Amino acid sequence: MTRRLEDKVVLITGAGSGIGAACATLFASEGAKVFASDLKLEAVQHVARQIVDSGGEAVGFAADVSKRADAEKLVHEVVARFGRVDAVINSAGVAPRNAPVDWDWERVWDFVMAVNMKGTFLVSKFAVEQMVRQGGGAIVNLSSIYGLVGRPADLGSGLDPYVHSKGGVAQLTRDMGVHFARQGVRVNALCPGFVYTALTKRLTDDAERLKFLEERHPMGRLGRPDEIARAALFLASDDASFITGACLPVDGGYTAQ
Numbered sequence: 001m002t003r004r005l006e007d008k009v010v011l012i013t014g015a016g017s018g019i020g021a022a023c024a025t026l027f028a029s030e031g032a033k034v035f036a037s038d039l040k041l042e043a044v045q046h047v048a049r050q051i052v053d054s055g056g057e058a059v060g061f062a063a064d065v066s067k068r069a070d071a072e073k074l075v076h077e078v079v080a081r082f083g084r085v086d087a088v089i090n091s092a093g094v095a096p097r098n099a100p101v102d103w104d105w106e107r108v109w110d111f112v113m114a115v116n117m118k119g120t121f122l123v124s125k126f127a128v129e130q131m132v133r134q135g136g137g138a139i140v141n142l143s144s145i146y147g148l149v150g151r152p153a154d155l156g157s158g159l160d161p162y163v164h165s166k167g168g169v170a171q172l173t174r175d176m177g178v179h180f181a182r183q184g185v186r187v188n189a190l191c192p193g194f195v196y197t198a199l200t201k202r203l204t205d206d207a208e209r210l211k212f213l214e215e216r217h218p219m220g221r222l223g224r225p226d227e228i229a230r231a232a233l234f235l236a237s238d239d240a241s242f243i244t245g246a247c248l249p250v251d252g253g254y255t256a257q
């Protein structure tokens, strides 16, 4: 059977954990050369080693997507190593709870926006320049259900930079998707519901909270990282050749309510 990403070069940010790690593993099994990057070098090297040990091709690389120089170097390194970049999965992301507890709300807001919104923009900016030069490519951003709808009053404060940043990612996706459509670059976003990863562990470890969240999803459960990775594979592959500027809910029906 033909693999869906045979010999394609894929750059994945946030590949040391959760959805990014699931994408790295799945994409490698579909024949991709995976350039796996994360803020945490050890974590991403572990993911890359597991892929190589099971016969795939992967490299681990440390980069902070919120830093312009790192984002530029990231794209430069992928091209130096593999000659091109066919797809980018922007999965690096943080929630307010990832910030140190002694930070005030303004600093936390800036931090979340810097990683989720600016980080997605920076990596996409350098990647799209390369993709235009090489004649095409695909970018898949990680937005969220909260890029499409507000957080319900009993789940948030209305002042949550996570929600604001994911709305920004959705709009960046549409704007880049429209602009680069004729240059062969497709830009799409996934909008997952709650998924079991390190990002949500504090919520899902709390049985009462978990039940509450499960009930919010019409399917009555949360998602798994591999379910998001399979949607990312679709958008990154030629199967999605007529799809750009789209924000695809992968949410067990959450945003259909």
Ligand SMILES: NC(=O)c1ccc[n+]([C@@H]2O[C@H](COP(=O)([O-])OP(=O)(O)OC[C@H]3O[C@@H](n4cnc5c(N)ncnc54)[C@H](O)[C@@H]3O)[C@@H](O)[C@H]2O)c1
Residues within 6 Å of the ligand: 013, 014, 015, 016, 017, 018, 019, 020, 037, 038, 039, 040, 043, 063, 064, 065, 066, 090, 091, 092, 093, 094, 115, 116, 119, 142, 143, 144, 145, 191, 192, 193, 194, 195, 196, 197, 198, 199, 200
């Ligand atoms: N888990 C969910 O419920 C859920 C739902 C919707 C959207 N998302 C989005 O999916 C993406 C992946 O989330 P996840 O659940 O896999 O989280 P995760 O915490 O498991 O993984 C995120 C990874 O991003 C890395 N990272 C953080 N800051 C970084 C930076 N500045 N530079 C580079 N890497 C950085 C972390 O080290 C971590 O390995 C995020 O953008 C998240 O907002 C997650």
